[in-house]
Amino acid sequence: MSSASLQNRDENVRTAIGRAAARTGVDFTYLLNQAKSESGLDPRARASGSSATGLYQFIDQSWLGVVKQHGAKHGLGWAADAIEQRGGRWTVDPAYREAVFALREQAGPAALMAGEFASDNAEGLSRALGRQPSSTDLYFAHFLGLEGATRFLKAADASPDSPAAAAFPKEARANRTIFYTRTGDARSLAQVYALMARKIGDDGAPAAEPGTLSPTPPEMPAGEPRLAHIEEALGGPTEGEADIGGMLAAMREMGRIDLLRPDPQHAKLAYLMLASAPLA
Structure with missing residues (x-):
């Protein structure tokens, strides 16, 4: 991709993120830094070892879940209606499958769903922790899920020097660069938290305030044609x-x-x- 094309892509992405931030009440800087960390602002980024795709690297199940819950209020009622839960897993009507997952590779829908996901997690973490979550707290919810983030954050508060991999062995195996140093030493819970804070550019300010989210018009965010x-x-x-x-x-x-x-x-x-x- 030429430098001009790359610049145009990044400008379109920033515009989409700005609209998503305004419509969901989530901090623009948080959403921008998360997209930079997850995908380098590439709407079509794909992970090599999982189904993670798009600006925010949503895996298939997370994407279907957030679209089912929030798609309709952003003009994606057809996508939400094509998704249902069976046996504890989200499934999508085969006739709509390609279109539903293609949304994940478009900056507008991806940023909106990331904003909704973050605001949901902000409310959940606020209840679980008894405080307003920071950007890093929210990033952990994106990384580990709400339940996993709650466990991690409570453990980090109680025993910050404990090795993180011991408490999260499965996650450590899948994310060695997060849980271990280049020399193979296990990072503590506090060290993992600090690493994630650097990745998200956390300045300690809240990324979203539960209960004070902006109302969202029932339409798809306008984005540059792609x-x-x-x-x-x-x-x-x-x-x-x-x-x-x-x-x-x-x-x-x-x-x-x-x-x-x-x-x-x-x-x-x-x-x-x-x-x-x-x-x-």
Whole structure:
């Protein structure tokens, strides 16, 4: 990618994150630093050893869960309705699967869902810890899940010098660079916390205040069109941007498409229009 293309991508990402911060009440700097740490601001980043994808490296189950819970209020009702829980796991209607997961590679939807995820975690951590969580606390919730973050933070308060890997062996095996130094020494709970604080650029300020979140308009955040990326993510060539808008306008006029609840054959088209909406 050329330097000009990279700069344009980063500007679009920052714009999307700014809108997400305003709509979810989560601190812009926290969301920006998290995206830098997780993906280097690459909306299409993929982890080699897991399903983690996108700006915020959501794994499949986390992505489906947050879209199910919060998608509808951001204009993604069709995606939320395609997701259900079976046997304790989130599943998605096969007809919508590609479109639902392709959203994860778009800066606007990914940033919105990261903001919603962070605000949910802020409320959960506030209740569990009896204090307002910092940016680092929230980053632990993204990293370990709400329950894991609560256990880690309470353990770090009680025994900061204890080796973190002993308390979190599974996580340590999957994230050796976090739990161990380059020479193989185990980091303490306090050292792991400090490392994560550096990664997220935490200045000690709260990233989100439970109960004071901004109301969210029921629409998809407008983002810069990224039709080339959408084409690759969803498969097959797409129509030109103007043609897509014209087709959808005509179909909507005829009552053939509900953009928030499209049928399977129109899901891709509805997604393309939402993703290519002009900047507001």
